[in-house]
Amino acid sequence: MDQPVRLQVNGREYRLLVPVHRTLLEVLREDLGLVGTKHGCELGECGVCTVLVDGKPTLSCLLLAVDAEGHEVTTIEGLGQDGALHPLQKAFAELGALQCGYCTPAMILTAKALLEENPTPTPEQIRDALSGVFCRCTGYVKIIEAVGTAARHLSAGTSGSR
Numbered sequence: 647m648d649q650p651v652r653l654q655v656n657g658r659e660y661r662l663l664v665p666v667h668r669t670l671l672e673v674l675r676e677d678l679g680l681v682g683t684k685h686g687c688e689l690g691e692c693g694v695c696t697v698l699v700d701g702k703p704t705l706s707c708l709l710l711a712v713d714a715e716g717h718e719v720t721t722i723e724g725l726g727q728d729g730a731l732h733p734l735q736k737a738f739a740e741l742g743a744l745q746c747g748y749c750t751p752a753m754i755l756t757a758k759a760l761l762e763e764n765p766t767p768t769p770e771q772i773r774d775a776l777s778g779v780f781c782r783c784t785g786y787v788k789i790i791e792a793v794g795t796a797a798r799h800l801s802a803g804t805s806g807s808r
């Protein structure tokens with residue numbers, strides 16, 4: 647059964663007719679073309695499908711699209727402003743905190759939520775916040791460093807450019 651739904655994604659409203667069982671992950675990737683949100687286990691275990699819903703990290707594979715109505719969804723495509731990368735994106739790129747990049751959108755969005763709640767996290771707090779997102783490549787050290795670097799730039803009000 648299809649149901650009309652109005653979604654707010656990255657500040658834009660989308661009106662869609664979607665099957666009631668369709669997940670937000672499927673709608674984002676397949677209907678809206680926002681493929682920065684990654685498709686992993688679809689079981690709530692790997693974390694790579696994380697988006698922000700009203701600013702909170704949320705597994706988009708476990709949320710029905712119809713239940714996202716009335717909430718503001720942010721994907722990695724909505725993070726940069728006016729063509730400029732977010733300081734977290736810059737820090738990940740400059741420190742080489744990624745290899746294949748599959749986990750990176752979820753890592754960055756989860757880190758964004760952390761820094762909004764706690765602008766000066768300790769490495770332990772960063773590790774804890776990111777613990778639900780699995781990276782199969784990097785070993786996490788650079789990822790933790792990149793979040794710390796971005797936190798320092800954001801706190802200092804600098805862009806993060808070298």
Ligand code: FES
Nearest residue numbers: 687688691693707
């Ligand atoms: S795809 Fe693995 S938790 Fe959503």
Ligand code: FES
Nearest residue numbers: 745747781782783
């Ligand atoms: S960079 Fe490949 S999964 Fe994290």
